[in-house]
Structures are given as C-alpha cells and as structure tokens.
Amino acid sequence: MAGFREECGVVGVVGDKEAANLIYLSLYALQHRGQEAAGIVTLNKEGSFSGHKAFGLVGDGFNKDILDKLEGKVGIGHNRYSTAGGKMVQNIQPFSFNTAIGSLAIAHNGNLTNASQLRKDLEKSGSIFQSTSDTEIFMHLLARSNEESILERIIEVMKVVKGAYSLLLLTKDRLFALRDPFGFRPLVLGRRGEAVVVVSETCALDLIDAEFEREIAPGEVVEIHNDGSVKSYFPVESSRKAFCSFEPIYFARPDSQIFNEEIYELRKKMGAILARESHVDADVVIAVPDSGVPMALGYGNQTGLPMELGLVRNHYVGRTFIEPSQSIRDFGVKLKLNPVMSCLKDKRVIVVDDSLVRGTTSVKILRMIRQAGAREIHMRLGSPPITHSCYFGVDTPERSQLLAAQRDVEEMRDFIGADSLGFLSIEGLKEALGAANSHNYCYGCFNGDYPEDTGREIEPQPTDDRGPGLRSGI
Amino acid sequence: MAGFREECGVVGVVGDKEAANLIYLSLYALQHRGQEAAGIVTLNKEGSFSGHKAFGLVGDGFNKDILDKLEGKVGIGHNRYSTAGGKMVQNIQPFSFNTAIGSLAIAHNGNLTNASQLRKDLEKSGSIFQSTSDTEIFMHLLARSNEESILERIIEVMKVVKGAYSLLLLTKDRLFALRDPFGFRPLVLGRRGEAVVVVSETCALDLIDAEFEREIAPGEVVEIHNDGSVKSYFPVESSRKAFCSFEPIYFARPDSQIFNEEIYELRKKMGAILARESHVDADVVIAVPDSGVPMALGYGNQTGLPMELGLVRNHYVGRTFIEPSQSIRDFGVKLKLNPVMSCLKDKRVIVVDDSLVRGTTSVKILRMIRQAGAREIHMRLGSPPITHSCYFGVDTPERSQLLAAQRDVEEMRDFIGADSLGFLSIEGLKEALGAANSHNYCYGCFNGDYPEDTGREIEPQPTDDRGPGLRSGI
Amino acid sequence: MAGFREECGVVGVVGDKEAANLIYLSLYALQHRGQEAAGIVTLNKEGSFSGHKAFGLVGDGFNKDILDKLEGKVGIGHNRYSTAGGKMVQNIQPFSFNTAIGSLAIAHNGNLTNASQLRKDLEKSGSIFQSTSDTEIFMHLLARSNEESILERIIEVMKVVKGAYSLLLLTKDRLFALRDPFGFRPLVLGRRGEAVVVVSETCALDLIDAEFEREIAPGEVVEIHNDGSVKSYFPVESSRKAFCSFEPIYFARPDSQIFNEEIYELRKKMGAILARESHVDADVVIAVPDSGVPMALGYGNQTGLPMELGLVRNHYVGRTFIEPSQSIRDFGVKLKLNPVMSCLKDKRVIVVDDSLVRGTTSVKILRMIRQAGAREIHMRLGSPPITHSCYFGVDTPERSQLLAAQRDVEEMRDFIGADSLGFLSIEGLKEALGAANSHNYCYGCFNGDYPEDTGREIEPQPTDDRGPGLRSGI
Amino acid sequence: MAGFREECGVVGVVGDKEAANLIYLSLYALQHRGQEAAGIVTLNKEGSFSGHKAFGLVGDGFNKDILDKLEGKVGIGHNRYSTAGGKMVQNIQPFSFNTAIGSLAIAHNGNLTNASQLRKDLEKSGSIFQSTSDTEIFMHLLARSNEESILERIIEVMKVVKGAYSLLLLTKDRLFALRDPFGFRPLVLGRRGEAVVVVSETCALDLIDAEFEREIAPGEVVEIHNDGSVKSYFPVESSRKAFCSFEPIYFARPDSQIFNEEIYELRKKMGAILARESHVDADVVIAVPDSGVPMALGYGNQTGLPMELGLVRNHYVGRTFIEPSQSIRDFGVKLKLNPVMSCLKDKRVIVVDDSLVRGTTSVKILRMIRQAGAREIHMRLGSPPITHSCYFGVDTPERSQLLAAQRDVEEMRDFIGADSLGFLSIEGLKEALGAANSHNYCYGCFNGDYPEDTGREIEPQPTDDRGPGLRSGI
Ligand SMILES: Nc1ncnc2c1ncn2[C@@H]1O[C@H](COP(=O)(O)OP(=O)(O)O)[C@@H](O)[C@H]1O
Ligand SMILES: Nc1ncnc2c1ncn2[C@@H]1O[C@H](COP(=O)(O)OP(=O)(O)O)[C@@H](O)[C@H]1O
Ligand SMILES: Nc1ncnc2c1ncn2[C@@H]1O[C@H](COP(=O)(O)OP(=O)(O)O)[C@@H](O)[C@H]1O
Ligand SMILES: Nc1ncnc2c1ncn2[C@@H]1O[C@H](COP(=O)(O)OP(=O)(O)O)[C@@H](O)[C@H]1O
Ligand code: SF4
C-alpha cells in the first residue's frame, strides 16, 4: 500500500575495476527503495572523486558515457525516495566534501532523531548547510571533529547522533560501512571475487553475481581497505536491536534476504497467520498486486481457497498521466490496476494487501472490485493498523492522515467500503517474525512504543489509546 | 515469452470534446501492443488535422501541452511495436495524407500478404512511398481510386488487399473502422456517453470508463458519423474466420475481452489442460511472470500443487542496461527476473510459461532456477510448439530461429536445460478455445496451415513435417 | 535589413570518405541562407541512403555520433530558412524517395512559379504529398516519368517546371546538380583533392579547404560520377539570364564569390555610388551592422567622412528573449544593436544599410540613434526601393507590408523618422553590377519586371508606377 | 584575442516587480563576461529565495516558465566564464546559504589573492567547501563572524580578504554591493524608475532602459533597501586605485562606459597612438574582428589608410564543430573568420588586434591572410606585450604559455609569421588612458608590477627583465 515510503537504498563497491557499473546495476536492483534521484561517486586512481547525480530512475539518469567517466575501483551509490516537496539537486546523494583530513563522500539511509538540535548548534557556530538532509549533519560533525584519524572521527560522531543510519563513507583509501546501534535499516555485505560489496538488500547482490556474506551488525563499523581486507569495530553500545518491521512487511523486495530472513517466507507466514486470525467464508482470494501477492498466497494456502489474478497491474505504471477534465472515476488507481471481471463477478472476494496507511487507495480499489460485480468484499491486511508516525527513515503521512490513528476498525471498514476488515495482530506479526527474533524488531508505528526517544513531542490524540490489533468489522 | 511481437494497438474516438485525452489514455492501456512509438491525430473544428508522434512510450512522448493542442472531438491513435531495425519517424502512425476527395488519416494493426506486389505496381506507376509500412499501400490505393465517395474507395481497396487489417480511417466528417474478412486482429466498439470508441482490446475501454458494446465483425466496415450514429457494411465475403490464436495465448492483456472471450479464463483453461496432458510429480508450480501467471494458476488448480512466486519480476524493466565488460551470467534475464531461493531450493519445480519461441530466454531462466538450488525442473508451455512464421501482423523470427522448427521436443528439452518439457497440444488448445469456436481461429504458426495464401513461398525445411503436439522429453 | 529571407543553402560532395563531415561544415558556412532546419543524406557503400534532419542550426542538430552514422563518400545537405509558420519535420530537406528506377534524394534552393497547378494535377491523379514544399513536385514528376534513365527524366521535368531552382539530386551512383535557365540562385563547383563539391556560395568552399572551379551555368545539368568525372548538359534553352540582384545586395556572405563576382567589392561599389547619388553634409558615417558595413565603408571612402562603429551588434543574437511586461522601448532591436553614444551625440549622422523592406526595424534603429543624441540622421540604403514581391525563392512580405510599395520617399522618410532618406537608384545598382553584366540580373522586386511569368496575377496598386530611384526627402 | 578570459558579470535589481526578467536581460547584455553558466536568485515576498542555474548561455538556460517562478522584486544574477576544466554545478553562482542571522545569496566578480590560506584555515576549523570558487570563502567568513549585523559582518570580512571583488550580497531585506579598495573590476549603479540596478557594465543598463547614475567607488559598500533608498559606506582604506587596464583594452563591450570612460573612444585612441608609435607603409588596414575593430578604426584615421573588411566573422561562432580527420588547416580559426580575398590579394596589409596572449591564433590568422595573397603582413597590437599572469579575476594561461614572457619581439614576429610586429607601449597605453587617470590603473600583466602582493611567489624567468614596449620587428 502506498503511503509509507522508504527513504533510500545504498551501495558500496571496493576493488572492482568496473565499480561504477556494479553500483549502477545495484541501484537498479534497489530502485524500489527510492525513485526520485540517484547518484554515484567513485574514487579515481589519482585519489580524487568523480560523480554523477540525476533526478529520476537510475536507468534514465545514467548512460554508458557517464559511467565510463566514473573511473576507479571503489565507489558508493545512493537511491533517493520520492517526496511531494520541491526537488533540489543539492539533496541528491552521495554528498562529497573536503575536510582537513581529506575528501570524503557519504551515502545514507535513515533519519536522525536529534537532527534539528544538532543543525541549530552547527549553524550557530558558522557551519553552512547546502541541503535539507540529515546527512549533512554527519558531514559537518566529521569536518569539525578534532580527532586525528577518520575512524576516531566516525566514532566521535556515532556517539553524538541519534536515530537510524545505514551509512557508507568513502575516503581516499577506504570505505566505511556504519549501522546505527538499533539496526533500523538493513545493510549487508557480499563478495564478488576479490571485490567487497555493501548493499541495502541482497537482491542487489543477486543481480551482479555477488555472494552474500553476512549482515553488517547493529552498531558495527566495517572498514574496508582498497585491497579487500575488512576490519570490524563496535564503538557504541547497543542496548537493544530494533529492526524496522515494515521492511519485511512492505519495503524490501520479496526476493531479498535481510535481517537474516527470507522476506518472501515471512510474508507468506504473515498471510497464513492473518487467515488464521481473521478468515471468513468466501469464494476467492485475490491480492492487491504486487506487494500483496506473497501474503495472498499464504492466505490462500492456509484456507485452501483458490487465489486468482483478480487485479492486473499495468506494466507501465510509474508515470503521471493526464486526466480528462470530465474526471474518470478512481482514475489514479485505474492507471495502475484493472479488475478481471470473471474472477470477481458474483463472487465473495477476500482482498489481501500488505498494509493500510491513509486508506484512500483502498477505497478506490474496493469500489472498482465492487463495480466488477463482487458480491462481498473482505479486506485483509498482512500487518497491524498503523497508528503512529515513523522517525527512523520512513516518510510517513501526518498522524491526522493515518486512517487507524483516527478511526476504529468498524469506522475504517465503513470508510473503505468493505463488508469486513481484518488486520494481522501485533502478536500475529511477532509470531511470523519468530519467537526468537521478534523482540529485536521495532513496532513503533503500530504501537507508539519507539525504541528511542524521537526528539519530537508526541501529542496525545483521542485515538491513541486504541492501539493496534485485529478488530474484525464483520 | 518474448520473441513473437504484436505489431500494434489502435484507438478511435468520435464525439468527445476530450478526444485526444481519451485516445492517449487508451494507448496507455494498449501499450503492451507496441512500445516503439505512439501517435495521435485529431480532427479540428475547421476540418483540418492536428497530430503528434513520438518515439517511446505514450507516457513519455505526450504531455499536457501537446494534448491541449490536439483539439477536436474526433481522432485516432496508434501504438507501434518495437523492432530491432532502424527507427524512422516516417513509420510512426497515424499517417495523414491528401487526396482529391479530401484529407485522410489512417491507423492500422496488421499485415498485408500481397504488400510487396501492390507496392511494386504502385511504384512503377509513380507513387512515392515514405515509409516501409504496409499501411502506406492503403493510402496510395485510396488516393488513386477513381471512385467518387470515400466509402466506395474503401470497398474498392478491400477487394484488392489481402491479409490482416484492423484499421481506422479518419475523414473530415466520419470515422471508418475496418476489419479484414478473417478477423485476425481484434477490434471492439464501445460507448462513452454520447461518444463512440473503437479500440483493439477492452482493457482500454475499462480505463476510460467506456462500456463495451460489441466486437467489430470480420469483413465489416463501420462508419461512425460525428453525431455518433453508426452504419455497418459487409462489402467483402468472408469464407472463414481466422482469429489469431496467439492473441489469447500471449498478446492480449489478461483483463481484456476479445474475440468474445475473457482472456484470463482462456489462459487458465490452457494451463489446466496443459496439466492434464503433461503433468509430472513435483513439489511446486511457478510461473514465468507475468505472462505465465494465469496458466500457472490453472495448472496449480488442476494439480493441487501450491503455486509460488518463484521468480520476481522487476518493476523497472523496459530500459536497456549497461552490462559490465566482465560479463554477468544471464544478464539480460537477471535484469527482469530474480529467483526466490526459498521456493526453489531442493524442490522439484514445474515452470509454466505461455510459449517457447527461440528458447534463448528459457535457457537463462532455467539456469537461474537451477542455480537457486532446484532439484528438478519441468518446463511446461501453455501453447503448442511454434514451427512456422506468421504473416498476419506479428513480428516473428526467421524460421531458422524458431526452436521448434529446428528441433524435436527431446532436443529442445536438452537445449533449454530442463529435466522434462511439455507443450499444450493443438487439440488441447482447441479444447480451451471451445468446440464451438475453435474452427474460427488461425493456428498457422503452430501447423503451417494458413487461412490464406501468404504470398511467400514457404521453403521446405527438414523439421517441417514434425508438426505440433506434446512430446514429453522425460 | 530583415524582411527578405533567403530560402536555402545546398551542398553536395562526391568522392570524399568524410562526405558527411564536409557537408556539415559547408552547411555551417551557409547557415545565413537558412536557420530553421538542416538535413544531410549520404549514400552508403551498399547503395542505400543514411540521413539525419533536425530543427535549428546545423551546429545544434548534428553531433559526432550522428555524423559517424552518415557513412559514405557521397552525399547532399540542405539548410532551410526560418518562417513564421508551423514547423513540420516533413518540410526538412533533403527529401529521399523511391522510384521504379531506384532511390533518389533531393535538395532544392528556389521556388517554382507553376507549383500550384502542377500540384493540383498530380494530386488529382493520385499522388500523395507529404510536405507543403515545391520540392516535392520535382519528386513526383521524376517518379511518374516514363523515361528509362534518370538523366532523361530530369530533362523531361526541367521542361515542365518553371521558376527558380538550384538543385541537387543524389542517385545510387551519381550526383546531379541542376540550375534553372535563368540562374536565379547561385551554385558553384569546387574540388577538394579528388572530391567534387557543389555549394551555394564559395564561402563554404573556403571553410573546407576546397578550391573554387567554376559556377554551374544557368540551364546546366552537371552529372558527377562517384569516380569524380563530371559531364555537363544543357537540355533547356535559356532566353536570358536573371541572377537575383538581391544576392549581392544582401543574401550572400560578403566573403563569397557568386555570379562570378566578389560580393564585398560589389557592396563597396554600391555604397560609393549611393554616396555619389545622394550625399549630404554630415559628421560621421555609420553602418547598420553587419549587412550594412561594406556599403558604409564604400560610402565613407567616397565621401572622405570617417566611418565609426556607431552601433554594436550583440554577439549572442539569434535567440528569442522574454520581454518584461512593462514593455522596453524598441526591445527587439535593442537585443541586437546598441548605440555607442560618443559616436552619435551632437553629430550629423549618415546611417547606411543594405535595403529597406517593411521599415519597422529602421524606425526603431533611428529612434535609438536619436535618443543617443544625434543631431541629424540621414538614412541611406544601398539598394533601390522594394516595390514588388519575389516569386523566385525568396520569402517576401505581402506587398501591403512593403514600405516602398505603399509610400513615396518623403512618406517613407517621415515614417522611419529620418531627416533625409536616399536609395541607390536602379541605374546606380546596374552601374555597380557592371555594364557588361547588369542585363543578366533580375530586378523584379524593384520594378515589377519579372524575367518570367510568375503565375500570379499582379494586382495594380496606386503606388506601383512610382518606380524606384532616389527621392531625397530633405 | 582569446587567451585572457574575464571571470564574470554580475547584476542586482531592487524594487522592480519583474526583477527576474530584468536580471535575465542584463545577463544577456553581459554575456561576453561569462559563457559557461548563468544563475539568478530572487527574494520572494515571504522572505525566502528562489533560484535557477544552468550551464550555457543565459538565453539557453532560462525560459519564460523558469523566470515566472523567480518571483519577487529583488534579486541578483551572475554569468560565469568558460574554463577548460570540469564543469561543476556547484560552481554556478549566485550561491545561497543560511547563517545564524538569516539567508544570504552572493554573486562575485573577481579573485582573492589570499584565498588558499583563508581556505586552509577555514577547512581546518571544520568548514565544508562545496565549490572550488573563491566566493565560498566570503560565505564561510560571513557565516562564522560573531558580529550581530550583516553590515558589521561584511566590514569584518572586507578587512580580511585581499584581491579583487565586485560583489553583490542579497539578504532578506537589503542588497549590498561591494567593490574592493583597488576597484579592479567595474561596478556601476543605475536607476530604472523607482528601481535600483547594479551591473558590471553600462551596456546592461542600456538594454533594460535604465539610466546610468554613477560608478560604485573602490572600497565602497552600497546598501540598497527594498524601498529604493541607498546608503554608502567606506569601511576600508584604499591606498591606491587599480582599475584593470585590460577592461578597456579587451574585456568590456565597446558600447559600455566603465571606470568613467567611454570604452570605444579609449580603444580608438589606443589605435591612433599605436599608429603613431609603429606605423609602416602599407596599402590597407584590417581588423581582427570584432575586438580589433575600434583600434583598427583609430589606426586608419590616424594614418589615412583605408580600413577594409579583410576578415569576416561568422555569425554562428560559439559552438564546437567537428573537424574531419583529414585535418583542415587552421580549422579552429576558419570556423570563426574567413578572409575576403579582394582586400588582401597583392596588398601590404596592416592587421590590428587588441592583444597578443599565446599567439597561437595569430599564427593561423596570419597564415590565412598570407594564403589569400597578401604581399606583406604587419601585425599591430593595441596593447603592450603580456609578460605576467593576472591574479585579480582574470583567467590567464601559465606564464610559460604567454608568448611575450618567453620571447622577444623579433622572436614573436617570427613565431606568428608577420613581416613586422608592433605593440602599443606602456607609455602609449597610459597616454590613451589619460594623464589624469593613468596612475589609477593596474598594468600588472604588462610589467609584473602588481598593486598588491599576490600571495604567490613569482618565479624569476629569463624573459622577465625584458619588459613591455614596442619592439618593431622589421
Ligand atoms: N514482483 C514483485 N512481486 C511482489 N512484490 C514485489 C515485486 N516487486 C516489488 N515488490 C514489493 O512490492 C513493493 C511495491 O508494491 P506495489 O504494490 O507494486 O506498489 P505500491 O507501492 O503502490 O504498493 C515493493 O516495495 C516490494 O516490496
Ligand atoms: N499484470 C499482468 N499479469 C499477467 N499478464 C500480464 C500482465 N500485464 C500484461 N500481461 C500479459 O503479459 C504479456 C507480457 O508478458 P511478460 O511476461 O510480462 O513479458 P514478456 O513479453 O517478456 O513475456 C502481455 O502481452 C500481456 O498479455
Ligand atoms: N561578418 C559579416 N560582416 C558583414 N556582413 C555579413 C557578415 N556576416 C554575414 N553578413 C551578411 O549580412 C547578412 C546578415 O545581416 P545582418 O545585418 O547581420 O542581419 P539582418 O539579417 O538582421 O540584417 C548576411 O546575409 C550576410 O550577407
Ligand atoms: N560588436 C562588437 N564590435 C566590437 N567589439 C565587440 C563587439 N561585441 C563585443 N566586442 C568586444 O569584443 C570582445 C570579443 O572579441 P572577439 O574578437 O569577438 O572574440 P575573441 O574573444 O575571440 O577575441 C568582447 O569582449 C568585447 O570587448
Ligand atoms: S516506526 Fe514503523 S516504519 Fe518506523 S522503524 Fe519502526 S517499524 Fe519501521
């Protein structure tokens, strides 16, 4: 379900003479983590950086000529998410900058929770900010540090910043890969022959024929030398882990392994448990493609109901289209999805999607299914109701726009026009994640219980106390 | 499976003041029928034409400013397929031209079988051809005709040309929709309020909120006046019908209805019959997405085997990507598809796709599945072996490149690296199409039995006599 | 003076393995003859054509990649003039087309006077026109001819068409260069090593290091074989010559030799005779740059008055600029020219330009000079008053917009705001062109005496009889 | 003569509701001061900045849509010069940045001589530089200052920086215009109704119909409030003035008034004195257009020799053109200039240009003139030999590439292939600038006598002691 947006994908390559090509392909594989812009910086033989940044998809903004100019065996790349707000070229990462101890380039996935205070302090003492991004705070802190070595500077900075960061830092002779102590965002390490590769998700390793080696641990700093040797440091203590549970639910690609899990299998489990928790009698199960497909398969298997291709996802979505002035009903959704009448007509339909954020899209999808002749529509979501915002690297709507923060399940059911509505419970979600691991996850947006002070005062809201969980609306 | 390429989608709108917008959206819905280029021509109030043509997807080549300039309540549009050969702007349709009886614009889906002879004759008598397209032959014949009225000229031309055409012809006060006597390519009529809409597939009607009215019949000429009134003529006799059986197998969108059938249901039937004809014991069924999905669902239902998302289709396919010089194995396929290891590892896998043309892509897909750990791979195709070329509007490889024209099933199995290989038989295909209708279809590319002389001498080839059918390679 | 616009420049190269590069550079040298669009077609080894066409200047529309694809040792190119009307890609030359005797490409500078009748006849018999250009008439006539050889076809066509054409025709093994019997437009032949080059003006030969050999004669057909051998034919009789006198006055570059004359010297002579005919006492002579410079130099030499740079021509003209809504006075002219106050302040100024068409620009220039402080302004034109339109390849305003067709000299003086106004007389112009040659020129736009029936009825206008000549308005 | 390159043009407008349009037009008028890139920043009603920057000419990088988005009545603009080195978007000015006392935008023409030391210090204390430009040093110093008001900060900074700056600083409610104490680069103040305009040269005032009011003085800070009121401060003492003498020689447009002089008149005087100092008997004087024209006119007047248009400057220069692989002789120069044979053949020609930097272009021009048939070629330069680099805002070649730093006049004459060579002497130059003013100019590049320590050690070179002056090579 659209509404929650991942904020980035990152890639680093050390020791391959086609570093730029590999980064570019990895960014393509991680395109789902950010579509607004992409950038690559490589380290040339002479020790200087080459870079290119472009708005739009990586396949549109880069070409052979550009990649050929990005020489060097070491480099980093970044995909940026798409926001409604103004596009500024200064916000495209990687950022590169000079410090007294040399040139650095940085690519960051995450969000700092103490960013605004840090920024205010830095500006007061004369630092000039070029972008509106949290990432620049890392840069200024690194530049202002009085430590001698870059590693010591990194450690100093990690002690000051709070929040989520899976971050790559390129220097003249090394690549550093950092992950915050909670480990909100994924970051994995792979090998491709002699070369070392660091990426957000394993699907990028697959595309470039690299082998998955291991996750970078929460709180870990990995130092990768140009010769391929790797050192590991744990400079900050990590009281608990807090993997983002929305990564397995929605963000990550189903063919990725992150947080040491197979995403596809987790999603099927969520679908199966969802069925167990909330099944009603029906004729057919359909998914809202593509994100709903694995959960719908799990749901179908669990119930024995046939899964059908009730909604076809257009292959050419992703572009904006002009709507006629005599408005077409549910235009935005129709551009993406079209119902297959024979699966729906006169049927009792279970519609499975991953999550419900604003609910506006679901309204349209359900209306479309209803118009195609469905007799009953039972909406099932493979995740709990979203009642709170995220402060750890996810672009979330205002709380006032989160459907579940404003309404109870019955009201939501009514709003989206379903005959019944069911969510996976938090317990169900934890069951899917596994007893051994579920305490290592963050569920902040489902229950307001953030692993760390978010630096923002959370205003009490009447709907707050309702909390998450399944409230079938039948 | 890539290899056979549809040659076009067409759209006509009469009587809507946002004709250009509706044509544009319809072309977007028909984008799968042609991605090389798109064009729109509208009829202005003053009786002149406005037009715009652009290479690439319709969403890239058109924008609000352009559409606003395409004034008028009547117009036609065209999507062109992508060929390897040189792109020429002259080949983008609709074509417009002047004749002694006024200006005309034309959009054509199909291929003439006597094109080269007609072209030669016309050139000899001084006609100048601008494009390499068959469509221009219509133009010259219409321009040279001595008949008074445009309808008579159309009829004269229909008596001369042979082959496949679903064609729209725009004049200063009417739109004509023509379909060849065999009805190779689809063409359907819809209504949107007062307006009349003609499109290749019903999925385009869905997007613009138009209602499906009926198929335009083989051999029919439909004359649509600017006031919305519709007349129908049958100027040429139709000895038999010959709907392209590849439309339900692959070309059409699964959510379309053409040839008075629901495509999705036909595909599920093909998958179910395929299972009946060729099933082997296995652990899991997967599709080659997206075209293989409906058949795999049918296959799974028939056998009771769970269908899994064994291959994930990247959402950003469609662009060319630069391959590193140290070649990545199966690069082209990897850009599009990635295996989900947990579905495949140590499993006996049935892989369902719609058809097998050259086999080169299947080789790579199967190798990828094998590398992901599959224990056995059983490839199943929802259509018979393709042994012959098509001369009716489909871009087919040379016969020497058609795998089934060169090898028997065992050799094919070996070539693609499967443990077993099974095709739907022609009888099975006919069964899926239905006893009442199956004789109305063309099966030329499966058995060389073309409904009409193709004008091309068909060279005998050693593999010819093998014919279609299931030849399990186990 | 803007207002009369040359309609094209043409280039042909035979026998140089970098034909496309040389054509491209020649088009750059001939850019003043057409800025709307440029095109190049070359003949590949395999006997097929490659081509590229682009709107805008040749330096913007072509690049190395494009030129590299235009293989072959033989080719033609064309610069198109800029018109107010709609830009259509179909109108960009060279045109290429197929006939029963092979493929042809054509590039044409000029205008046919019997075009509309020929076009009507051709359309009636079924020819389809793609462009609005006269040039297409050549194509259809060549395609429809029943002659066996291309040379005979050319001769047949030359007997039918009337008007102005300096034309290049490329076949699979030869280049033909044709010039109409009057020789309105220039066409010269050069050599570059083994290669033969045909261009509109010699300045193009200079740029590519080719040597000028000779003019192609009025009525001549030059046949250039791929081996560099040249044959000459004179298939149509030429009763008289009619070189466009506006070429030496304005169109041609001052560094060119055409019509066997040095343009710069002719212009200086026009300026000197103008001074003899119309001088008044003054302090300084200035040119309207750049076209007025050579005449102003001639004028200054003749009178002994110092010539000054009273108006500076901006180096970046040629782009459209946005005018603020609180309109800037004489904005359009200011973008191009700026006065140098110290040359003008309190001075009696003689302003020399080549010609006066609509007069609207002169109004602004003179107002600017007046504002800079000039005490007296004496406008002098190096050509006679323009009282008639041109039908031979020049884009002329409606007669109603030709200042001299509507007003006498005193009225014109008043209109443009000069203290006196003087034109070169027709006799003076003939004197500059030389007694031996002046009868070989066309003066149609100055006196309505066209060398050939223009096919258009010339409406009598009250100002017609006034005729050209100096009418000092002091 | 190419070789010395101006580094920028600046514009500021306060109090006009079409500020962006006026800045854009002014940048067009100042395009000769920088062609690599242009930028505009305006101050919106809400007190925030809008901006746009683009590579290339201002007419290419800006359009109506862009300008319409640059709302506000106050703004600044900047043209950047073209360097061989890498283009970086970060280097396009105006720069904008946040400080503790608000947002600022800056546009700078000039060069600091203590830039590298200031930069090193700032980097050491943690400032992050985004560009390689000196201008950023201003930004960081302004941001780090502890003064309360922006004016006090500016004054603090002016006491620290050394070198050349004509600089505009935009704040939320005021525009500051600064000029360094030496006044190296021009900066003038104009009025347009209520609005105040600051530009590098008066030619920009002419285009937008603004009236010249006065020069901004060396060492002056002008504070312009949004209501149009203007205050002036002189915070730093100015021991001497040092107007760049190369501005009147070459950089400024001939129609500009800067340093309280008419550039055109100065150039004519330089030409006349040059003639007095170095004339030889000859038949004709020609200029190297366009920069050489005023001096050639002065030279011609002084000697009574006729000036001719011996070289024609192509109107479409400025683009790069592809050279054929069989190299064309003097290709680069031929793209720009073409000789007029009739002025040169068998003549003794005096060729006047403004200056001689590397000499490489002159070699080609003279060879071209020689090939056109000149009997003798006497090269005359309207400025002294350039023996030293500039450190005050001019992009100069390495000293090793300055012809006059390496060779004496006879060697130079031989190198460029002239029959004689003459330069204006420094005394002659001072005479042209006027006894009363000549001590207010910088002649550093002619004699190494810089008005200020350049911060760079000037290596002794054998040719140093030769000094400037006329050394006729006859
Ligand atoms: N082929 C696929 N099949 C299933 N899920 C996919 C596939 N590709 C991407 N995804 C997942 O689906 C998400 C995108 O969901 P989708 O439903 O297509 O769009 P939306 O963002 O509008 O929900 C991705 O973030 C990824 O997790
Ligand atoms: N969402 C969808 N689900 C299933 N089939 C689809 C879908 N969209 C398009 N199709 C069908 O799949 C064909 C495209 O097949 P696909 O497998 O995606 O690519 P390929 O052409 O490489 O086989 C289309 O022609 C259409 O028939
Ligand atoms: N450098 C030059 N000096 C003098 N005349 C030139 C030059 N370049 C081109 N010309 C001539 O000037 C004409 C262009 O004239 P110009 O005054 O620059 O513009 P306009 O077309 O507005 O009069 C060209 O057609 C050509 O004949
Ligand atoms: N129309 C003009 N006439 C004379 N000088 C000019 C004109 N326009 C610009 N200039 C001056 O000429 C310089 C550009 O010189 P030019 O000879 O055209 O090119 P180059 O930079 O190659 O010498 C400008 O910096 C300006 O001082
Ligand atoms: S609040 Fe929600 S989206 Fe944010 S990190 Fe926690 S689980 Fe993920």
Ligand code: SF4
């Ligand atoms: S030959 Fe095959 S592809 Fe062609 S029309 Fe017949 S069934 Fe369709």
Ligand code: SF4
């Ligand atoms: S009418 Fe004038 S412009 Fe036309 S050809 Fe004759 S002289 Fe030239």
Ligand code: SF4
């Ligand atoms: S050194 Fe030369 S170019 Fe630099 S400021 Fe002084 S005079 Fe001008």
Ligand SMILES: [Mg+2]
């Ligand atoms: Mg989704």
Ligand SMILES: [Mg+2]
């Ligand atoms: Mg497929």
Ligand SMILES: [Mg+2]
């Ligand atoms: Mg002119």
Ligand SMILES: [Mg+2]
């Ligand atoms: Mg110059």
